[in-house]
Amino acid sequence: MQRSTSDISGIDPQIHNKRPKGVMAGLRNIFYQADGTTVPEMLSSFRAVKRRLPELRRNAGSRSLFEASVLKDLVVAALVEREKVLKRRRRV
Numbered sequence: 002m003q004r005s006t007s008d009i010s011g012i013d014p015q016i017h018n019k020r021p022k023g024v025m026a027g028l029r030n031i032f033y034q035a036d037g038t039t040v041p042e043m044l045s046s047f048r049a050v051k052r053r054l055p056e057l058r059r060n061a062g063s064r065s066l067f068e069a070s071v072l073k074d075l076v077v078a079a080l081v082e083r084e085k086v087l088k089r090r091r092r093v
Contacts, residue, residue: 021044021047022040022044025040025043025044025047026040028043029043036087038086042086045082045086046079046082046083046085046086049078049082049085050075050078050079050082053078054066054075057071057074057075057078058071060074061074
């Protein structure tokens with residue numbers, strides 16, 4: 002594991018059981034932020050971005066998610082969803 006993951010050396014592996022909820026919990030454990038983003042909030046954003054994937058691929062004229070333009074659009078979509086989470090929080 003040390004050879005293939007040298008850029009994350011020192012971070013404990015997170016068990017996610019191949020489930021989005023497990024991945025989000027693992028990411029939250031590794032990259033915890035002071036704003037306290039919750040796993041349900043992360044899952045909500047994940048699902049919203051996932052619904053947009055066909056549109057993002059179509060707009061880029063690509064079938065793959067692993068092209069620079071699609072990845073950039075994916076990042077923008079994720080940031081938009083993040084702002085929606087923060088906006089909902091401020092209303093509560």
